[in-house]
Amino acid sequence: xxxxxxxxxxxxxxxxxxxxxxxxxxxxxxxxxxxxxxxxxxxxxxxxxxxxxxxxxxxxxxxxxxxxxxxxxxxxxxxxxxxxxxxxxxxxxxxxxxxxxxxxxxxxxxxxxxxxxxxxxxxxxxxxxxxxxxxxxxxxxxxxxxxxxxxxxxxxxxxxxxxxxxxxxxxxxxxxxxxxxxxxxxxxxxxxxxxxxxxxxxxxxxxxxxxxxxxxxxxxxxxxxxxxxxxxxxxxxxxxxxxxxxxxxxxxxxxxxxxxxxxxxxxxxxxxxxxxxxxxxxxxxxxxxxxxxxxxxxxxxxxxxxxxxxxxxxxxxxxxxxxxxxxxxxxxxxxxxxxxxxxxxxxxxxxxxxxxxxxxxxxxxxxxxxxxxxxxxxxxxxxxxxxxxxxxxxxxxxxxxxxxxxxxxxxxxxxxxxxxxxxxxxxxxxxxxxxxxxxxxxxxxxxxxxxxxxxxxxxxxxxxxxxxxxxxxxxxxxxxxxxxxxxxxxxxxxxxxxxxxxxxxxxxxxxxxxxxxxxxxxxxxxxxxxxxxxxxxxxxxxxxxxxxxxxxxxxxxxxxxxxxxxxxxxxxxxxxxxxxxxxxxxxxxxxxxxxxxxxxxxxxxxxxxxxxxxxxxxxxxxxxxxxxxx
Ligand code: DGT
Ligand code: MG
Numbered sequence: 363x364x365x366x367x368x369x370x371x372x373x374x375x376x377x378x379x380x381x382x383x384x385x386x387x388x389x390x391x392x393x394x395x396x397x398x399x400x401x402x403x404x405x406x407x408x409x410x411x412x413x414x415x416x417x418x419x420x421x422x423x424x425x426x427x428x429x430x431x432x433x434x435x436x437x438x439x440x441x442x443x444x445x446x447x448x449x450x451x452x453x454x455x456x457x458x459x460x461x462x463x464x465x466x467x468x469x470x471x472x473x474x475x476x477x478x479x480x481x482x483x484x485x486x487x488x489x490x491x492x493x494x495x496x497x498x499x500x501x502x503x504x505x506x507x508x509x510x511x512x513x514x515x516x517x518x519x520x521x522x523x524x525x526x527x528x529x530x531x532x533x534x535x536x537x538x539x540x541x542x543x544x545x546x547x548x549x550x551x552x553x554x555x556x557x558x559x560x561x562x563x564x565x566x567x568x569x570x571x572x573x574x575x576x577x578x579x580x581x582x583x584x585x586x587x588x589x590x591x592x593x594x595x596x597x598x599x600x601x602x603x604x605x606x607x608x609x610x611x612x613x614x615x616x617x618x619x620x621x622x623x624x625x626x627x628x629x630x631x632x633x634x635x636x637x638x639x640x641x642x643x644x645x646x647x648x649x650x651x652x653x654x655x656x657x658x659x660x661x662x663x664x665x666x667x668x669x670x671x672x673x674x675x676x677x678x679x680x681x682x683x684x685x686x687x688x689x690x691x692x693x694x695x696x697x698x699x700x701x702x703x704x705x706x707x708x709x710x711x712x713x714x715x716x717x718x719x720x721x722x723x724x725x726x727x728x729x730x731x732x733x734x735x736x737x738x739x740x741x742x743x744x745x746x747x748x749x750x751x752x753x754x755x756x757x758x759x760x761x762x763x764x765x766x767x768x769x770x771x772x773x774x775x776x777x778x779x780x781x782x783x784x785x786x787x788x789x790x791x792x793x794x795x796x797x798x799x800x801x802x803x804x805x806x807x808x809x810x811x812x813x814x815x816x817x818x819x820x821x822x823x824x825x826x827x828x829x830x831x832x833x834x835x836x837x838x839x840x841x842x843x844x845x846x847x848x849x850x851x852x853x854x855x856x857x858x859x860x861x862x863x864x865x866x867x868x869x870x871x872x873x874x875x876x877x878x879x880x881x882x883x884x885x886x887x888x889x890x891x892x893x894x895x896x897x898x899x900x901x902x903x904x905x906x907x908x909x910x911x912x913x914x915x916x917x918x919x920x921x922x923x924x925x926x927x928x929x930x931x932x933x934x935x936x937x938x939x940x941x942x943x944x945x946x947x948x949x950x951x952x953x954x955x956x957x958x959x960x961x962x963x964x965x966x967x968x969x970x971x972x973x974x975x976x977x978x979x980x981x982x983x984x985x986x987x988x989x990x991x992x
Pocket of ligand 2: 824
């Protein structure tokens with residue numbers, strides 16, 4: 363218990379942006395995308411090389427072919443073509459040939475530009491494959507993980523936030539991979555290649571051409587830091603906003619019914635304004651950065667141009683070389699300035715990845731015991747079971763002990779909050795008890811593999827949830843291959859078959875979101891039919907007929923008894939007519955089992971059972987008397 367609490371505290375304290383990048387996770391989500399990265403990287407390298415060759419070819423054309431320097435023994439720049447190309451040019455007729463056939467140079471430029479375009483296409487399309495692959499992996503992992511997290515986890519997180527993490531955070535990571543990841547490598551490669559070529563031509567001019575670059579780079583870093591926290595804040599704000607929207611839409615009836623529109627709207631407006639503020643802050647930061655760095659970037663090109671022209675006039679460098687310098691400077695300012703955006707997106711992506719990691723590293727439901735899969739017959743025993751929800755201090759169930767034989771019906775009675783639902787949920791191991799043991803057929807349920815256990819226990823929850831699908835699909839959700847006859851049979855037992863047949867579309871009627879188009883009682887009965895399809899040896903009906911009239915309730919119970927005398931049934935109910943027919947009745951009060959026995963035994967004791975029985979009998983008598991008079 364201690365350890366669990368500690369862990370929880372740690373998890374709660376960790377701000378998402380402080381979470382270090384989990385490289386194991388990165389490697390895992392990259393599975394199957396390696397080849398795309400390789401092809402894309404090759405495209406990147408070819409694109410850079412060809413882009414840098416274009417100014418060199420142009421400058422060669424100017425220096426060697428167009429201008430007269432070459433005639434007076436002028437070394438056509440130190441950048442001249444590689445020797446084998448020079449040899450080839452000499453062999454076909456040297457400069458004279460090129461002057462006559464200038465289109466050769468034009469063709470060379472076209473050829474390089476074509477290679478550049480094709481490489482860029484490879485780079486972009488394959489990195490897109492990689493990004494889509496990774497985001498699919500992420501979504502698969504997230505969904506798989508969420509489906510297997512402990513029941514308790516879902517009670518403590520907001521659905522809106524989870525949805526945001528599974529959609530927009532995944533998208534942020536994808537966008538970073540597709541748009542920015544290779545840009546980092548591109549920037550480094552471009553700077554290195556440019557530095558080598560420029561230094562080879564004129565170190566002094568190189569210095570002038572990069573003199574403002576450190577400012578550009580530095581401001582990127584500053585911007586990155588500022589923007590990282592802002593992105594974190596904006597994301598958090600977005601999470602709150604979507605949570606508010608979701609809650610409002612889900613609870614739209616309550617909001618309307620209680621006239622809470624204004625309050626909810628105010629609440630929403632506040633969150634919306636906060637989101638706007640956070641986003642505006644980001645936009646301002648971005649506007650400042652880009653405009654300032656634009657100015658510095660153009661200033662850098664201007665410096666390079668002025669000094670280059672000066673050096674050319676002085677005869678230090680050729681016209682072609684000056685052209686190379688100016689081209690490279692303007693080619694370089696872009697990626698260096700982009701550093702800011704890349705780093706900002708890196709920040710955003712790492713925040714997103716951290717938020718995803720937070721879900722993925724939440725511990726999965728454990729299998730504490732031996733994970734046995736015995737054939738379950740249906741006898742159940744509770745031995746001195748104590749249970750409290752993790753975050754609550756008080757025990758919800760205290761020292762519960764009882765036995766139920768295979769095929770028996772156990773009814774549970776107790777005032778609201780007395781622990782009835784908690785008791786039956788323990789049986790499914792949705793939670794584990796603090797102390798004591800729960801045995802099914804003499805085996806501790808902790809030793810039974812959880813899927814096996816849950817498949818063997820059919821439960822109709824107090825608030826049944828139906829999928830937004832057809833009634834047919836809803837009923838056979840556990841066994842989509844089940845024949846219609848089996849579905850009809852289950853529906854007949856649940857006394858819903860005739861009702862469904864009466865619908866215009868019968869079993870193909872689509873249940874609205876959360877079953878809006880069905881009445882409460884109809885929903886409960888569809889849920890009962892669905893549970894019956896499971897053919898489980900143990901079934902639990904948690905107040906599942908509260909919205910069903912007494913007559914139908916009795917009919918359902920009769921049908922249940924007729925069909926399956928071999929299955930152990932737990933029924934939580936407040937109706938004496940239901941309770942009195944049970945083999946055993948458990949009476950809970952404040953988490954304690956205060957009475958247990960049959961109807962005949964309990965009716966003779968003073969206690970909650972007798973009190974409730976008396977009240978209900980009295981009401982019934984009054985009702986029949988009134989009915990008789992009418
Ligand atoms: P009902 O359905 O209104 O007739 O009441 P019961 O008897 O089904 O009560 P139950 O078992 O849902 O709740 C027993 C106590 O446990 C009650 O004080 C509320 C509390 N409780 C229920 N669910 C949770 C939970 O998920 N977390 C925490 N901390 N407490 C819970
Ligand atoms: Mg309950």
